[in-house]
Structures are given as C-alpha cells and as structure tokens.
Amino acid sequence: MNIDIENIAFDEKGLIPVIAQDAFSGEIRMLAYANKEAIKKTIETGYAHYFSRSRNSIWKKGETSGELQEVLEIRIDCDNDTLIYMIKQQKDIACHTGNRNCFFRAFDKEKPSLMPFEILPFLERLIKDRISNPVENSYTSKLIKEGLDRIVQKVGEEAIESVIAFKNQDKKEIAYELADLIYHILVGIKYSNMSFEDIELELIRRHKS
Known part of the structure; x- marks a missing residue:
C-alpha cells in the first residue's frame, strides 16, 4: 500500500x-x-x-x-x-557519542543485554576485531592465524556433527552443534573479507526470483 x-x-x-x-x-x-x-x-x-x-x-x-x-x-x-x-x-556509527546506536544504556544495569537479533552482528564485529587485533589465548585469533585450510576444516567437522545431531533429533544437541557451525561459518565469512549481509542479500535475491 x-x-x-x-x-x-x-x-x-x-x-x-x-x-x-x-x-x-x-x-x-x-x-x-x-x-x-x-x-x-x-x-x-x-x-x-x-x-x-x-x-x-x-x-x-x-x-x-x-x-x-x-x-x-x-x-x-x-x-x-x-x-x-x-x-x-x-x-x-549512528550516535554523536561515537556509539553504534543511541540506545546504548539501560535503566537497571550498566549496559543493555545482548538480544537474540544482535548476536550475529556482535559476533561479526568480534571476529573482525580478532583479525585486526589478535588476542593471546583467544580461540578465534588462533583459528585465524592457522589460516583458511584450518577454518574450512572446522566448518566441515561442525557440519558433520550438526548432521548427526539432526539424526539424533535432540533439540539441545542440535542447537549446540549448529551454534558451533554458524560461528565457524562466520569466521570463514570474515576471513574472506565478506559480511553476513552478503548472504542475506543473496537470500533476498532468490526470494524475489
């Protein structure tokens, strides 16, 4: 309308x-x-x-x-x-304070809680920061340092574990294994200098076609 x-x-x-x-x-x-x-x-x-x-x-x-x-x-x-x-x-950056948004405070706590819809963008920012600023004893930094072959190996391993979880039809196990898979996919995306937005746009393109 x-x-x-x-x-x-x-x-x-x-x-x-x-x-x-x-x-x-x-x-x-x-x-x-x-x-x-x-x-x-x-x-x-x-x-x-x-x-x-x-x-x-x-x-x-x-x-x-x-x-x-x-x-x-x-x-x-x-x-x-x-x-x-x-x-x-x-x-x-959207806020004049230099924050991503203008709603970075909460009434009853020091900072707002991380909401479900915010977790993927948060992880993307974290992974991007680990690429630019490696942190000692960080699993993400270690994985990135080991390179693309190790990253795709982990994606493959987590994909297999996710398939097994689906076959077992255990919801808790499925969620756990898919969380691992999605995380490692995000590492691969950022390592490839891409964003999850690229995948979202491709899904929209397919929906329209």
Missing part, C-alpha cells in the same frame, strides 16, 4: 518522529524528527534527512562526519504518525 506524503499525520509543529532501523541487523540506530521537506529530501536523495528542533532546520545525517544513512525503504505505522527509515548505516 502506497502512502501519500500528504496523508502523514504530522503533529501541531509539522513534525513526525522517525526511527532509523538497520535494514540488515534490525538494530534501532536512533530516533529523530522530520518535517515534510525533510521527508521529501530523503526520498529525492536516498539518504536520511531530519529536522533539528534545536536548530530549527533540516539536516542530512552524516553530512560532515561521513556517517551517512542510506535509506532503503520508508515505512509508516498504522496511525500514520510514526515513520521508520530502513537504513544502511555508513561507518557503523
């Missing part, structure tokens, strides 16, 4: 809240506001534009920092009064 910009329920100041959500990880990167002109600029350029309530002006996210947000799709809620920019975040 196409939404006409004229049907958006702006507030009395002509603004609407906009959630910037990572189109690949599902992560909520930030929340800001937009007016009609900011939305039009976003549509025209393909990059996130917002309206600054403090400066009373439109701003393009990342224009000076390079932390641009490519907008892949704009979604609207059932009441037409909230938008989501489905984005691809440049430089992997």
Whole structure:
C-alpha cells in the first residue's frame, strides 16, 4: 500500500518522529524528527534527512562526519504518525557519542543485554576485531592465524556433527552443534573479507526470483 506524503499525520509543529532501523541487523540506530521537506529530501536523495528542533532546520545525517544513512525503504505505522527509515548505516556509527546506536544504556544495569537479533552482528564485529587485533589465548585469533585450510576444516567437522545431531533429533544437541557451525561459518565469512549481509542479500535475491 502506497502512502501519500500528504496523508502523514504530522503533529501541531509539522513534525513526525522517525526511527532509523538497520535494514540488515534490525538494530534501532536512533530516533529523530522530520518535517515534510525533510521527508521529501530523503526520498529525492536516498539518504536520511531530519529536522533539528534545536536548530530549527533540516539536516542530512552524516553530512560532515561521513556517517551517512542510506535509506532503503520508508515505512509508516498504522496511525500514520510514526515513520521508520530502513537504513544502511555508513561507518557503523549512528550516535554523536561515537556509539553504534543511541540506545546504548539501560535503566537497571550498566549496559543493555545482548538480544537474540544482535548476536550475529556482535559476533561479526568480534571476529573482525580478532583479525585486526589478535588476542593471546583467544580461540578465534588462533583459528585465524592457522589460516583458511584450518577454518574450512572446522566448518566441515561442525557440519558433520550438526548432521548427526539432526539424526539424533535432540533439540539441545542440535542447537549446540549448529551454534558451533554458524560461528565457524562466520569466521570463514570474515576471513574472506565478506559480511553476513552478503548472504542475506543473496537470500533476498532468490526470494524475489
């Protein structure tokens, strides 16, 4: 269903809240506001534009920092009064504090818990860091140092163990072995200078075709 910009329920100041959500990880990167002109600029350029309530002006996210947000799709809620920019975040930083997102604090603890949808991106970042900054006594660093042949050997071993787990039909065993397999696949992906996004995009391509 196409939404006409004229049907958006702006507030009395002509603004609407906009959630910037990572189109690949599902992560909520930030929340800001937009007016009609900011939305039009976003549509025209393909990059996130917002309206600054403090400066009373439109701003393009990342224009000076390079932390641009490519907008892949704009979604609207059932009441037409909230938008989501489905984005691809440049430089992997969305918050002015230098954090990945603006929601890096939790009310009842020092930092937010790791949620299920966050674990794959977290592991990708961890593996990437181990490639750039090896850590002594780290299994990941050791595996990467041993090279591609060792990595693919481990993928093969874990795949066989996963097949056995499926044959045994033990849910706990299946989850355990698949976790090992997925982890080693991620190591292979990062070693190959790729991202899990590449696999997600291929799956989408197949779904469309």
